[in-house]
Amino acid sequence: MEILISLLITAISLLIIAQLPIGVEVDNFWKALVAAIVFGILNALVKPILVFLSIPLTILTLGLFLLVVNAIVFGLAAALVSGFRLRYGFWSALFGSICLSFINGVLSNFVG
Template sequence: MWFLLRLVINAIALWITTMVVSGIEVTGESATSDAVTLILVALIFGVVNAVLKPIIHVVGCFFYVFTLGLFALVVNALLFLLTDWIAGLFDLPFQVDGFWPAFWGAIVMAVVSWLISIVVPGRTDDR
């Protein structure tokens, strides 16, 4: 259940990102097509972040420390571009027009996702 909630939160954050950041767009033929695309791209984005981000944190630890964490913004933008590339492999109508839209899109997506997560009750740890 938590996975589905997280997926919906990311899809909503992605939808808001497409409306706020020019250069990131979903070009489906209908609203239903756009919604399915947003959910699938949110799934791809979640998998990319879950698999690659921890590896990049370990390998790029020096850069994170050296840049006082600003390197994370570049990494997030590159992961957003990777998500766009993978979505293209599946012929999803999702497009990011370069590094800067990906940079700002990753920031907007992170902030919106975080804000939605604050409002939506999260999972509880029974530790």
Template sequence: MGFLLRLLVNALALYLLTRVYGGVSFVPNADIVGVLLAALVMGIVNALIRPVLLLLSLPINILTLGLFTLVVNAVVLWLVASVTVLDVNGFGGAFVGAIVLAIISWVLDSVISVLGLDGRRA
């Protein structure tokens, strides 16, 4: 999937998250540039910081049979919210928001794949 399409899908997923779940929102008067910037920061954090967090938490992740990954995803969302126009209501809000965001992203990725917009041939 192209970079621009991935950025737009992430921005749409973040926007839908703020509409579906009240624990995550954008600051008042946030514009489309802020939403796109939040999606870009989310992509950068997922590419650079999340793998390090997963590696550092590997022993506890093994003990919890992978469930600690949900906590890592919440930390990632919380980090993104701390530097962008995204607003999260505490760690619990980040935890539930990360789960909802994963579901929304999965659905959007499935739709993109079914429509053939991901560039793969059937």
């Protein structure tokens, strides 16, 4: 049940982010839900590998490189889901991933 709530929160967060002027575009709720599922799978499978491979850069930048890793995963999700686009490429992915983390946190606190 918690997974379904998490997916719904992420889908709603993506729809909110699509309304911000940062270049993230989502066609409709169903595309946002598919993007949330793909994003969850990528976070489970690809992100740990990227984090492991980027440990030296993460240490060198005092953890800021993890923002880039999150942007890469966000961009991969956009590349894999039709109807989920990044107008400005990497910058949209970077700002989108930051906004997604923030909005997911706020919505999760409301849900409890």
